[in-house]
Each structure stands twice: as C-alpha cells, then as structure tokens.
Amino acid sequence: MNIDPIQSSLIQGINRKVTETKTENAAQELEQTFADALTELSETQETSDNLIQQLATGEDVDIHQVLIAAEETDINFRIAVAIRDKLVDAYREIRNMSV
Numbered sequence: 586m587n588i589d590p591i592q593s594s595l596i597q598g599i600n601r602k603v604t605e606t607k608t609e610n611a612a613q614e615l616e617q618t619f620a621d622a623l624t625e626l627s628e629t630q631e632t633s634d635n636l637i638q639q640l641a642t643g644e645d646v647d648i649h650q651v652l653i654a655a656e657e658t659d660i661n662f663r664i665a666v667a668i669r670d671k672l673v674d675a676y677r678e679i680r681n682m683s684v
Contacts, residue, residue, distance in 0.1 A: 619668065622664075623665065625661065626661045626662060626665050629654070629658045629661050630658050630661075632658075633651075633655050633657070633658040636650060636651045636654050636655075637655065639651075
C-alpha cells in the first residue's frame with residue numbers, strides 16, 4: 586500500500602508566489618497569495634467538517650479519510666497562524682523603526 590505524504594497547498598502556493606513576485610505590484614500579489622491561502626484553509630475545514638458530520642450520522646465513510654482530512658485542516662490552520670504571527674512581527678518591527 587502506497588501512502589502519499591500530506592502536502593499543504595498553503596505552503597506550495599506561497600513558495601510559488603514568492604519566487605514569482607519580482608514585479609512592482611508585489612504587495613498586491615502577496616495579498617492575493619494570503620487570500621488564496623485562507624480560502625484553501627476554509628475549503629479544507631469545510632471538507633473535514635462534512636466528513637466528520639457523515640461519520641457522526643452513521644453514513645458509510647472511511648474513518649481514515651476523516652482522520653486525514655482533520656489532520657490536514659489542523660496543519661493548514663497552524664500554517665495560517667504562523668504566517669499571521671510572522672506578519673504581525675514584521676509590522677511591529679517596521680513600526681518601531683526610527684526614520
């Protein structure tokens with residue numbers, strides 16, 4: 586049985602955008618990247634919730650898929666929180682700079 590690794594599309598999307606961001610409107614592209622990341626987080630949360638609800642109602646759903654979806658959502662959420670924390674730290678550092 587071949588097990589595929591969990592790959593967060595949040596990280597993949599951000600890595601792709603960072604390497605592509607060499608233009609004047611980098612701030613807009615960065616904003617769009619984070620918006621896409623949050624959309625992806627929302628979608629994985631919705632999928633996870635649906636699978637958990639199906640399991641709770643007794644529908645035929647693979648318990649492994651439910652657990653994988655829940656863990657993927659947890660990982661994506663932790664990534665989003667880490668990104669937010671880094672952005673807040675960067676903002677505070679810029680705010681405290683003397684000009």
